[in-house]
Amino acid sequence: MNTERASGAPTLEEVARVAGVSLATASRALNGSSRKVNPEYRERVLAAARTLDYSPNLAAQAVAKGGTSTVALVVADISDPYFSSIASGVMRAAEERGLIVTIGSTERRRARETAMVRMFRGQRPRSIILVGSRWAALGSDRELGDELKAYEKAGGRVTMVSQPQLPFRTIDIRNREGAAALAGQLIKHGYRSAAILTGPGDLNTARERAEGFAAAFAEHGHPIDDRWLVTGDFTRDGGFLAAAELRRRGLGEVELIFAVNDIMAGGAMAYLRSAGVRLPEDVAVAGFDDIYSLRDITPALTTVSLPLELIGRRAIECALDDEQNGDTRVPIYGVPVLRESSPLIVRA
Amino acid sequence: MNTERASGAPTLEEVARVAGVSLATASRALNGSSRKVNPEYRERVLAAARTLDYSPNLAAQAVAKGGTSTVALVVADISDPYFSSIASGVMRAAEERGLIVTIGSTERRRARETAMVRMFRGQRPRSIILVGSRWAALGSDRELGDELKAYEKAGGRVTMVSQPQLPFRTIDIRNREGAAALAGQLIKHGYRSAAILTGPGDLNTARERAEGFAAAFAEHGHPIDDRWLVTGDFTRDGGFLAAAELRRRGLGEVELIFAVNDIMAGGAMAYLRSAGVRLPEDVAVAGFDDIYSLRDITPALTTVSLPLELIGRRAIECALDDEQNGDTRVPIYGVPVLRESSPLIVRA
DNA sequence: GCTCCTCCGGCAAGCACTTTCCCGAATCTG
DNA sequence: CAGATTCGGGAAAGTGCTTGCCGGAGGAGC
Numbered sequence: 001m002n003t004e005r006a007s008g009a010p011t012l013e014e015v016a017r018v019a020g021v022s023l024a025t026a027s028r029a030l031n032g033s034s035r036k037v038n039p040e041y042r043e044r045v046l047a048a049a050r051t052l053d054y055s056p057n058l059a060a061q062a063v064a065k066g067g068t069s070t071v072a073l074v075v076a077d078i079s080d081p082y083f084s085s086i087a088s089g090v091m092r093a094a095e096e097r098g099l100i101v102t103i104g105s106t107e108r109r110r111a112r113e114t115a116m117v118r119m120f121r122g123q124r125p126r127s128i129i130l131v132g133s134r135w136a137a138l139g140s141d142r143e144l145g146d147e148l149k150a151y152e153k154a155g156g157r158v159t160m161v162s163q164p165q166l167p168f169r170t171i172d173i174r175n176r177e178g179a180a181a182l183a184g185q186l187i188k189h190g191y192r193s194a195a196i197l198t199g200p201g202d203l204n205t206a207r208e209r210a211e212g213f214a215a216a217f218a219e220h221g222h223p224i225d226d227r228w229l230v231t232g233d234f235t236r237d238g239g240f241l242a243a244a245e246l247r248r249r250g251l252g253e254v255e256l257i258f259a260v261n262d263i264m265a266g267g268a269m270a271y272l273r274s275a276g277v278r279l280p281e282d283v284a285v286a287g288f289d290d291i292y293s294l295r296d297i298t299p300a301l302t303t304v305s306l307p308l309e310l311i312g313r314r315a316i317e318c319a320l321d322d323e324q325n326g327d328t329r330v331p332i333y334g335v336p337v338l339r340e341s342s343p344l345i346v347r348a
Numbered sequence: 349m350n351t352e353r354a355s356g357a358p359t360l361e362e363v364a365r366v367a368g369v370s371l372a373t374a375s376r377a378l379n380g381s382s383r384k385v386n387p388e389y390r391e392r393v394l395a396a397a398r399t400l401d402y403s404p405n406l407a408a409q410a411v412a413k414g415g416t417s418t419v420a421l422v423v424a425d426i427s428d429p430y431f432s433s434i435a436s437g438v439m440r441a442a443e444e445r446g447l448i449v450t451i452g453s454t455e456r457r458r459a460r461e462t463a464m465v466r467m468f469r470g471q472r473p474r475s476i477i478l479v480g481s482r483w484a485a486l487g488s489d490r491e492l493g494d495e496l497k498a499y500e501k502a503g504g505r506v507t508m509v510s511q512p513q514l515p516f517r518t519i520d521i522r523n524r525e526g527a528a529a530l531a532g533q534l535i536k537h538g539y540r541s542a543a544i545l546t547g548p549g550d551l552n553t554a555r556e557r558a559e560g561f562a563a564a565f566a567e568h569g570h571p572i573d574d575r576w577l578v579t580g581d582f583t584r585d586g587g588f589l590a591a592a593e594l595r596r597r598g599l600g601e602v603e604l605i606f607a608v609n610d611i612m613a614g615g616a617m618a619y620l621r622s623a624g625v626r627l628p629e630d631v632a633v634a635g636f637d638d639i640y641s642l643r644d645i646t647p648a649l650t651t652v653s654l655p656l657e658l659i660g661r662r663a664i665e666c667a668l669d670d671e672q673n674g675d676t677r678v679p680i681y682g683v684p685v686l687r688e689s690s691p692l693i694v695r696a
Numbered sequence: 697g698c699t700c701c702t703c704c705g706g707c708a709a710g711c712a713c714t715t716t717c718c719c720g721a722a723t724c725t726g
Numbered sequence: 727c728a729g730a731t732t733c734g735g736g737a738a739a740g741t742g743c744t745t746g747c748c749g750g751a752g753g754a755g756c
Contacts, residue, residue: 008414009472009502011712022736027714034715035734053498058470059416060712062407063741066356070450079436079657081429081641088427091453100467102418102450105439119448122406124357150401154357236644263641270644293429293611293639296584296618298646309427359742370706375744382745383704408742411711701754709746716739724731 010052019048030056058100062124071101071316072120074113076132078105080235081291082261082308086131086161089312097320099126108234114144121151127319131161132205159319161311162205169328171315175205175288178304178334179212179258182286185336186256186302187220190345191284195228195251197242197259197268206234209260209288228254232264239264243271254283256342262287262294262303269297269341284342288334300339307332358400367396378404406448410472419449419664420468422461424480426453428583429639430609430656434479434509437660445668447474456582462492469499475667479509480553507667509659510553517676519662523553523636526652526682527560527606530634533684534604534650535568538693539632543576543599545590545607545616554582557608557636576602580612587612591619602631604690610635610642610651617645617689632690636682648687655680 016026021041028037029045037045048054062068071094075083087103094101102123104116113130120128128151148158148168160170186194194217199206214224227249232242239259246257257272259265265287269279277283280299287294290305314330364374369389377385377393385393396402410416419442423431435451442449450471452464461478468476476499496506496516508518534542542565547554562572575597580590587607594605605620607613613635617627625631628647635642638653662678 009469013712023713024715024736024738025734028735032714038734041735053494053501055466055469055498055502057411057472057712059407059410059472060741061470061714063405063411063711063743064713064715066714066741068407077436078426078439079429079433079640081427081432084429084432084435085427087432087451088425088453091426091451092455095452100450100452100471102448103435103439104443104448105436107440118403121357121403122409123448124405124407146401150403153401154403236641266641266644273646291641292427293584293614293641296614296645298621361742371743372706372708372745373704376704380744386704389705405742408711409744411713411741412743412745414711414744697756699755701752703750703752705748705750707746707748710744712741714740716737718737719735720733721735722731722733725729726727 009057010054012054012056015045015048015052015054018052019044021045030054031061068124068126069099070123070125071099071319072123072125072128073101073103074106074116074120074128074130075103076106076108078103080263081293082263082289083132085292085308086312086315089309089314090129090316091312092309093313093316097316099316110141110144114141114147117144117147117151121147121154121156125156127157127159127316129159129161129315129319130163131315157319159315161315164329165204169318170330171311171318172329172331173205173306173311174331174333175208176212176215178306178336179209179260179288180216181334182258182288182302182304182336183213183216184220185338186284186286186342187217187222189338189342190347191256191342192222193228193253194222194224194256194258195230195246195254196224197239197246197257197264198229198231199234199238199260199264201231203234206260213258234261234264236263236267236270239267240271241267243268244275247272247275247277251283255345256284256286258286258288260288262289262291262301265301265303266294266297269301280341280343286342290334290337299341302339302342303337304334305337306334357405358402360402360404363393363396363400363402366400367392369393378402379409416472416474417447418471418473419447419667420471420473420476421449421451422454422464422468422476422478423451424454424456426451428611429641430611430637431480433640433656434660434663437657437662438477438664439660440657441661441664445664447664458489458492462489462495465492465495465499469495469502469504472502473504475505475507475664477507477509477663477667478511479663505667507663509663512677513552517666518678519659519666520677520679521553521654521659522679522681523556524560524563526654526684527557527608527636528564529682530606530636530650530652530684531561531564532568533686534632534634534690535565535570537686537690538695539604539690540570541576541601542570542572542604542606543578543594543602544572545587545594545605545612546577546579547582547586547608547612549579551582554608561606582609582612584611584615584618587615588619589615591616592623595620595623595625599631603693604632604634606634606636608636610637610639610649613649613651614642614645617649628689628691634690638682638685647689650687650690651685652682653685654682 198210232238580586
């Protein structure tokens with residue numbers, strides 16, 4: 001009586017048998033687009049599928065069709081709100097296109113990035129999206145580059161977020177411009193001397209933001225001394241420690257501390273406060289990204305607002321919607337948002 | 349000369365041809381565990397694979413082997429740090445086991461949860477992990493239950509996080525106990541009258557936390573009036589609005605506001621501050637979760653600390669590591685952490 | 697020197713689908 | 727009413743891989 005196999009899901013063949021039609025017809029009734037199938041048969045197939053709890057084997061479909069409907073996303077750290085916001089955008093856009101997204105988190109380790117790409121390549125995803133990879137130049141990580149090139153040669157599309165110097169299509173977050181715009185606004189608000197909390201030197205994002213900010217201050221006649229440029233991890237704790245280091249160097253004249261991302265700014269604020277520095281009375285603070293969950297810290301953080309979700313969405317569009325070839329570089333601009341952490345300075 | 353196909357990745361067959369061996373040998377050299385292959389042949393195969401940039405087609409492997417090495421994760425909102433932290437744990441544990449994880453975000457909409465499970469089922473993942481699903485009872489969402497049951501019948505393993513009333517193995521976050529413990533501590537700190545900002549009524553997590561908290565206060569002789577129980581979304585804005593509503597009801601005697609999660613607490617604090625309420629002088633605030641990125645808000649938030657990453661890890665272990673059947677319910681306890689947002693009250 | 701194992705390539709049969717091709721029947725055309 | 731077209735079901739040929747089984751080569755045992 002009970003003929004179903006001990007394990008394993010029902011197959012299309014079983015559905016066909018139950019419905020009393022051929023495999024081909026069952027396939028067409030459930031997915032086949034180009035050809036019509038007799039409504040009566042279709043109904044029978046659908047009914048059979050329902051009673052059997054049939055679910056098409058995507059892997060088998062993929063091999064038969066020679067292509068999947070999958071997108072692979074590689075991020076540095078999914079628990080970091082910056083990345084998870086971008087991931088959210090990617091997933092939304094993927095959903096709309098009926099794509100499944102597989103995610104890998106490299107834990108900010110370069111070697112794992114290559115390993116993940118290698119592994120994902122086997123999935124034959126429609127696109128591989130790398131966000132937050134850090135290498136300063138392709139040469140410094142040839143393996144990853146080779147892997148990606150091989151993937152593209154086989155017909156895949158790779159999209160990078162924020163790595164415009166690489167030979168792949170990329171969402172180009174204009175860090176330099178954003179930081180410069182923020183600096184401009186702050187200068188207008190009366191700030192004259194700033195310190196910068198930046199990230200590891202080989203991390204492009206951090207470098208660009210720091211440079212853009214410093215350049216703008218210099219252009220306006222307020223160059224930033226190297227003494228007030230301190231390096232830390234690109235994380236909350238990195239900001240905390242960098243702020244400590246900065247204070248050790250003495251921040252007497254510093255009116256403003258610019259951290260290259262909000263998380264670091266948050267860490268820096270925590271340190272400063274613990275050290276008895278009043279914010280923003282004693283020193284102003286600014287960040288970059290406009291992370292949602294940090295929007296309620298006190299004092300409200302001045303920052304450069306980035307459309308994180310949109311970036312994720314664009315990453316998919318860029319890779320999949322065959323725009324007339326050209327657009328291989330999508331620029332994204334951030335807008336400065338001044339909040340309480342950087343009050344107007346009124347000079348006598 | 350250039351014989352390679354216009355598109356598509358190289359296949360095992362090509363590798364075999366280049367290496368001058370049979371398909372079977374190539375397969376065994378690259379993956380086949382149980383049988384040895386002549387070192388010379390193996391070397392030839394590996395070399396061929398390298399020059400061709402071969403990457404095994406996981407979909408084909410899956411259909412041939414009759415099983416994938418994939419885990420599916422369904423969360424309510426990946427950009428919410430609560431979920432992304434859990435996801436991080438899941439991904440770490442998955443990585444260690446050589447599993448690929450595919451993620452879906454339901455955007456907190458119940459219907460999408462079912463749709464996602466249906467879609468993921470086709471992937472034949474080793475396990476489907478649902479976190480933050482909200483239905484109060486299986487009956488209220490029979491479709492999802494059916495889908496999951498069908499998946500299990502076909503040999504899959506479903507794991508739920510925080511849905512202990514469902515007939516699946518679950519990571520049981522002891523919300524009630526955690527909230528009660530927090531309440532106990534606060535009472536010890538001198539708090540006598542509290543208000544609760546809770547989530548939608550059918551959201552178990554919210555309900556349990558609110559109930560646990562209220563019960564503890566009642567037990568100690570300080571029952572919480574319904575008037576001070578306000579409902580909002582389980583989000584930052586939900587907390588903001590709930591706090592506004594609470595204030596409208598007049599919070600004169602309220603010494604403490606307990607929001608059922610940190611994000612809501614953050615929103616509530618933002619509202620209160622904007623309304624001129626001093627924190628924590630005028631009223632104390634407490635949350636639940638101990639979200640990492642909220643650790644630097646001011647005043648530092650009293651909360652119940654949950655090992656989010658560990659929860660993700662356990663979810664995978666629970667599903668995949670065939671523990672001697674029994675352990676189908678893994679309890680996770682949170683620990684109360686009192687910080688500046690709830691200072692000691694000294695009564696005359 | 698012959699038989700019996702063992703070892704390890706390779707053939708070929710799956711795996712769960714899609715899609716091409718064939719073919720009979722129904723419909724259309726003049 | 728004959729011939730030309732659709733129309734749509736089904737058989738079968740893929741798709742890229744794994745694996746059971748066969749058989750030849752080489753070594754061991756008597």
